[in-house]
Amino acid sequence: HLLSFDTKRDLVEWTKELNHVIRALREWNVSFVRDRPKSNILSDL
Incomplete structure (x- = not known):
């Protein structure tokens, strides 16, 4: 399992x-x- 560890190391x-x-x-x-290229996404918010 990805998130299982045998030791702290x-x-x-x-x-x-x-x-x-x-x-x-x-x-x-x-x-x-x-x-x-600059877009207008932020200015549309």
């Missing part, structure tokens, strides 16, 4: 991996939004 390693993935997705999302 397993939990720490899993958390590090998760944080790495989240950081990579955030960086990708920021660069994607920055490179995208």
Whole structure:
């Protein structure tokens, strides 16, 4: 099971991996939004 850990060390390693993935997705999302042409989505709110 994905969220079962044998030791605290397993939990720490899993958390590090998760944080790495989240950081990579955030960086990708920021660069994607920055490179995208400006849209009126925010001004429509």
